[in-house]
Amino acid sequence: MEAVVEVEGLEKVYGGGFFAKPTAALAGISFKIQKGELMGLLGPNGAGKTTTVKVLVGLVTPTKGSARLFGRSAFETDARRKLGYLPERAAPPEYLTGYECLDREGRLHDMAREERKKASARLLERVRLPDAVAKRRVGTFSKGERGRLGLACALVADPDAILLDEPTDGLDPVGRREVRELLVELKKEGKAILLNSHLLSEAELCCDHVAILSRGELKASGKTDELLASGTRVLAVRTVPKASDEDLAQIAKVSKAARREGEGLIIELAQESDVDKLVDLVRSRGLSLRELVARRASLEEFFLEKIGDAASSPPGGST
Numbered sequence: 001m002e003a004v005v006e007v008e009g010l011e012k013v014y015g016g017g018f019f020a021k022p023t024a025a026l027a028g029i030s031f032k033i034q035k036g037e038l039m040g041l042l043g044p045n046g047a048g049k050t051t052t053v054k055v056l057v058g059l060v061t062p063t064k065g066s067a068r069l070f071g072r073s074a075f076e077t078d079a080r081r082k083l084g085y086l087p088e089r090a091a092p093p094e095y096l097t098g099y100e101c102l103d104r105e106g107r108l109h110d111m112a113r114e115e116r117k118k119a120s121a122r123l124l125e126r127v128r129l130p131d132a133v134a135k136r137r138v139g140t141f142s143k144g145e146r147g148r149l150g151l152a153c154a155l156v157a158d159p160d161a162i163l164l165d166e167p168t169d170g171l172d173p174v175g176r177r178e179v180r181e182l183l184v185e186l187k188k189e190g191k192a193i194l195l196n197s198h199l200l201s202e203a204e205l206c207c208d209h210v211a212i213l214s215r216g217e218l219k220a221s222g223k224t225d226e227l228l229a230s231g232t233r234v235l236a237v238r239t240v241p242k243a244s245d246e247d248l249a250q251i252a253k254v255s256k257a258a259r260r261e262g263e264g265l266i267i268e269l270a271q272e273s274d275v276d277k278l279v280d281l282v283r284s285r286g287l288s289l290r291e292l293v294a295r296r297a298s299l300e301e302f303f304l305e306k307i308g309d310a311a312s313s314p315p316g317g318s319t
């Protein structure tokens, strides 16, 4: 099946003029998003997430590699007809009303008047922006209301590929959940969605695929469930008597990390087969196991493991 969104060997070096040092924002990344997939592009600040999306909407020219939509180069205008895009910190014009913003978006997509009206009513309901708010100027909107309007604007032309750069920025927890639910609905309708985010718990709840970007490089990508299953094994262990500091130090030697939590220990193992070693050690130290529970690594644990010590600093700096 042909991917709806596809980047291959994408590289981007910014700047390099007389005054500016070149910045390698993307160092050859590849991924695909199929119909009905919601992929989270995750990474720390400056990882290259926005640059990737900007290449896909034709705002940034890559230094190398290709970006394709519906099998065509993202630089062909026609390839972008069924593309919806919500930029980071989208700022609809403050002097327009919510309805006028949606109408303007529809005009940009050559939609007829009736069609624009219908789309506005449908989308305002979908993003839960009340009619009374949409009638006001955007300048009077709360942050959350602006976010909802931005999302509605991205969906006006009923796009089949949707690129969202931090769509829940500024929304409260209820608003964030509503957006997640909307994204899952859109996915079920067969849309291909790219969600840029650094809210990992949120991505874990709604993205069936994730790609982890750090300093312009993809550190991991694939199905969320499979990636997490392959990640760190975490065990919760309770012993009697309670493990001493020396016990903990010995346990730390056969594990990747071990710490106390309440009455028990939380132990991270590099591989499943280390469970036996751990049990042997616990028994040889005269401790009795009362509880041993395997827990899947969270996306946050997996993410931190993959990006290692990549701080929120630019990817590679100068080239």
Ligand code: ATP
Residues within 6 Å of the ligand: 014, 015, 023, 024, 025, 043, 044, 045, 046, 047, 048, 049, 050, 051, 052, 088, 198, 313, 314, 315
């Ligand atoms: P954030 O989560 O903070 O929004 P990001 O992952 O979206 O970050 P990008 O905005 O793609 O990251 O930036 C990647 C790198 O490219 C950063 O080091 C940034 O400073 C640099 N960069 C982005 N745009 C430009 C530009 N127009 N000129 C020079 N460097 C740029």
